[in-house]
Amino acid sequence: MSKGHALWFVVSFALSFGTNHLLKPSFDYGTLSDGPTLASGELTPSGGARGAIKLVDIRVIAVDVPTPVGGPLALRELLMRGALGDGQTETDLELFIDLSREDGAPIDPALRNADSFKGRALPVLAQAIAGSARSRVRLPGTDASVPVKRGTLTIDEALELDPGVWRVRGQLDLELDQGDEGASLFGRLAGKLVWE
Numbered sequence: 192m193s194k195g196h197a198l199w200f201v202v203s204f205a206l207s208f209g210t211n212h213l214l215k216p217s218f219d220y221g222t223l224s225d226g227p228t229l230a231s232g233e234l235t236p237s238g239g240a241r242g243a244i245k246l247v248d249i250r251v252i253a254v255d256v257p258t259p260v261g262g263p264l265a266l267r268e269l270l271m272r273g274a275l276g277d278g279q280t281e282t283d284l285e286l287f288i289d290l291s292r293e294d295g296a297p298i299d300p301a302l303r304n305a306d307s308f309k310g311r312a313l314p315v316l317a318q319a320i321a322g323s324a325r326s327r328v329r330l331p332g333t334d335a336s337v338p339v340k341r342g343t344l345t346i347d348e349a350l351e352l353d354p355g356v357w358r359v360r361g362q363l364d365l366e367l368d369q370g371d372e373g374a375s376l377f378g379r380l381a382g383k384l385v386w387e
Contacts, residue, residue, distance in 0.1 A: 230380020
């Protein structure tokens with residue numbers, strides 16, 4: 192390979208990477224973080240040795256994100272975050288959960304109905320669909336958060352309190368990315384789900 196070919200390869204790769212980065216749809220998940228200290232639920236890991244993780248409202252994200260080229264991206268996710276305790280600057284838990292229908296199509300945001308995903312094993316995503324944030328969890332008694340490889344959330348019960356607000360119960364099963372060891376977290380979830 193000549194120097195010219197090698198240079199063209201490097202330039203092409205840089206242009207491709209830069210173009211993909213600039214054209215990637217982006218959503219500001221930070222706008223959904225109001226009340227990060229007000230716990231409305233909790234995740235209780237099985238095994239008993241680990242303490243419960245306090246949760247803020249679980250948010251349904253059902254928006255169409257504009258893209259620089261082509262049509263909008265139908266963003267359908269659940270955002271689950273841990274509440275901030277005293278002196279905390281980062282949450283113990285942040286998960287992005289795919290809300291696509293079983294056939295892969297996006298759910299209709301006008302429905303605002305928990306029955307559209309209740310009883311299904313919803314996939315937990317390693318990374319937000321329209322952002323760079325990763326799903327992660329810091330287990331009680333540990334110093335750092337661990338990335339989540341994959342997992343499922345199953346909402347078994349959803350009691351409607353107000354239009355667009357439910358008290359939910361379910362189970363969470365996560366596979367954590369802890370290098371070669373790997374680890375898992377299974378727990379029961381009770382919390383408040385909000386679809387604005």
